[in-house]
Amino acid sequence: MNATAVLHSEWIKLKSLRGTAGSLLAVLLVTVGITALAFATIGRSEADNAGAEPVYDAFYALNFGQIAAITFGATAVSSEYVGGALRVSLAAVPRRGLLYAAKAAVVGALALVVGVATSFTAFLVGQSFLGPYAIGLDRPGAVRACLGAGIYLALMALLAAGLTTVLRSGVAVLSILIPFILIVSFVVGDVAGGAADFLPDRAGQQILHEHPAGTLGAWSGLAVCAAWAAAALLAGWWSLRRRDA
Amino acid sequence: MTRIDVHELTKEYGGTRAVDRLSFTVEPGRVTGFLGPNGAGKSTTMRLVLGLDRPTSGTATVGGRAYASLDQPLRRVGALLDPQAAHGSRTARNHLRALAASNRIAATRVEAVLDEAGLSAVAGRRVRTYSLGMRQRLGIAAALLGDPEVLMLDEPSNGLDPEGIIWIRELMRRLAREGRTVLVSSHLMNETASFADHLVVLGRGRLLADTPMREFIDTQVRPRVRIRTTDDAALGALLDGHGHRAVRDADSGRWTVTDARVADIGKLTARAGVPILELAAEEGTLEEAYLALTADATEYTARPARTTTGQEASR
Numbered sequence: 001m002n003a004t005a006v007l008h009s010e011w012i013k014l015k016s017l018r019g020t021a022g023s024l025l026a027v028l029l030v031t032v033g034i035t036a037l038a039f040a041t042i043g044r045s046e047a048d049n050a051g052a053e054p055v056y057d058a059f060y061a062l063n064f065g066q067i068a069a070i071t072f073g074a075t076a077v078s079s080e081y082v083g084g085a086l087r088v089s090l091a092a093v094p095r096r097g098l099l100y101a102a103k104a105a106v107v108g109a110l111a112l113v114v115g116v117a118t119s120f121t122a123f124l125v126g127q128s129f130l131g132p133y134a135i136g137l138d139r140p141g142a143v144r145a146c147l148g149a150g151i152y153l154a155l156m157a158l159l160a161a162g163l164t165t166v167l168r169s170g171v172a173v174l175s176i177l178i179p180f181i182l183i184v185s186f187v188v189g190d191v192a193g194g195a196a197d198f199l200p201d202r203a204g205q206q207i208l209h210e211h212p213a214g215t216l217g218a219w220s221g222l223a224v225c226a227a228w229a230a231a232a233l234l235a236g237w238w239s240l241r242r243r244d245a
Numbered sequence: 246m247t248r249i250d251v252h253e254l255t256k257e258y259g260g261t262r263a264v265d266r267l268s269f270t271v272e273p274g275r276v277t278g279f280l281g282p283n284g285a286g287k288s289t290t291m292r293l294v295l296g297l298d299r300p301t302s303g304t305a306t307v308g309g310r311a312y313a314s315l316d317q318p319l320r321r322v323g324a325l326l327d328p329q330a331a332h333g334s335r336t337a338r339n340h341l342r343a344l345a346a347s348n349r350i351a352a353t354r355v356e357a358v359l360d361e362a363g364l365s366a367v368a369g370r371r372v373r374t375y376s377l378g379m380r381q382r383l384g385i386a387a388a389l390l391g392d393p394e395v396l397m398l399d400e401p402s403n404g405l406d407p408e409g410i411i412w413i414r415e416l417m418r419r420l421a422r423e424g425r426t427v428l429v430s431s432h433l434m435n436e437t438a439s440f441a442d443h444l445v446v447l448g449r450g451r452l453l454a455d456t457p458m459r460e461f462i463d464t465q466v467r468p469r470v471r472i473r474t475t476d477d478a479a480l481g482a483l484l485d486g487h488g489h490r491a492v493r494d495a496d497s498g499r500w501t502v503t504d505a506r507v508a509d510i511g512k513l514t515a516r517a518g519v520p521i522l523e524l525a526a527e528e529g530t531l532e533e534a535y536l537a538l539t540a541d542a543t544e545y546t547a548r549p550a551r552t553t554t555g556q557e558a559s560r
Contacts, residue, residue, distance in 0.1 A: 001316060002349060009347035016339035017332065084327030087297050088387065091324055092347045094296050094313035244298035 078170025148207030162232025466529025
């Protein structure tokens with residue numbers, strides 16, 4: 001089996017699914033759209049606050065964009081668990097590791113490209129509304145935060161893709177991950193202190209800070225997030241390999 | 246060689262054996278009908294051959310190799326398992342293009358099989374808008390994509406309209422004539438009888454028969470002769486005198502001679518000078534043969550037992 005051919009096949013599969021392609025586009029549209037809305041309305045007054053943190057605040061809309069990234073990763077995989085789709089895929093590519101790696105690579109690469117484009121665009125769009133409060137990419141930590149946010153979005157998509165392979169259901173994964181990210185991590189984070197810093201979203205978002213506080217630094221936080229994604233992908237691989245299709 | 250070899254194949258799910266030490270070979274150049282009641286293990290066997298499920302023990306190979314070890318398997322084996330396999334929000338063309346790309350099959354083949362399956366006009370429509378028959382045609386198109394030497398079709402005529410059923414029958418006959426190996430599961434007896442040369446019959450995961458179709462029918466159902474005369478008394482005496490078991494149907498006036506052939510009965514009546522109005526062979530049908538064989542192996546037999554055919558009832 002030829003890896004390029006399988007990658008090509010997975011690319012055709014992804015782009016021909018309206019919902020999956022749509023959720024990838026939504027990462028960009030939602031993040032930039034909400035950034036524009038928020039910064040055009042309350043951007044300057046927020047930036048004037050004593051606690052304002054201009055680099056971190058620039059990625060306010062990432063909270064919404066990451067939901068689209070999770071949806072993208074989950075639906076890209078869950079489409080294989082509708083009907084007997086996986087059987088057809090495995091009959092075409094019986095080497096399960098190759099099929100899985102190709103899918104993860106296409107999901108990760110697309111999410112990374114769109115993620116980085118999203119973070120830079122959102123940053124620049126947001127700042128364009130701030131007038132005297134605006135910061136540029138030359139601000140310390142700004143480029144790092146933009147790159148990190150893009151990588152973070154790709155990691156969340158891969159986390160969702162791995163979990164969907166384990167659970168074989170996009171709905172199950174979305175109904176676990178989205179509440180987790182919106183509520184659990186948020187609430188538990190303030191209660192549990194140190195340990196919560198190692199949750200995937202909290203660790204990964206350390207890189208958005210100009211001066212990350214807490215146990216994890218910018219890159220080490222992102223590495224913890226990547227470890228979560230890798231663990232989910234490995235669990236998915238293990239599950240795909242040992243189960244009957 | 247492009248044979249499908251199943252050797253001592255066993256698959257257990259939990260405690261139940263779906264396939265039980267099954268061994269058979271599917272040869273090229275003929276259509277092999279794969280028969281058995283629901284739950285007999287036909288689909289499981291096909292999944293095991295395709296490496297989708299892992300056997301508990303035993304082996305299944307195509308051309309001597311495990312399916313999973315084939316390079317570009319779609320060029321060797323085409324399979325139809327489930328008409329719902331194509332994702333509803335993809336178009337038929339994109340579904341086939343993704344499959345073709347993975348095995349480096351030229352894009353022209355996509356258009357060729359769409360045309361073959363009669364889907365060219367609707368290839369740009371989302372599969373969700375397709376009827377079951379159209380999905381079935383798409384599944385068959387996918388099986389043909391790599392121009393494979395081996396085809397495995399699970400219930401291919403499911404959902405097809407009469408025209409589609411004729412199409413799939415002619416297609417399978419042609420593929421076999423071209424020297425390909427064709428394994429087709431079905432629960433429709435008349436359908437299977439119309440295309441199969443050879444039969445592999447399963448019951449409760451075990452092999453019940455692996456024989457040419459004609460031979461299968463002849464061993465399971467004894468042939469009968471239907472005969473009508475103007476002189477019932479003479480005919481009755483003649484048949485009785487030669488040890489034939491015959492019954493006369495009072496309404497139609499027809500005699501049915503069991504376990505006999507027209508050649509013998511025809512000569513007999515001619516020699517005796519009994520006037521004959523009608524003389525016909527009643528060959529056993531695949532359905533009768535199948536029911537005779539699987540009566541014991543049927544897992545979900547309705548009670549009271551299956552309806553017997555008219556001829557059997559009159560005996």
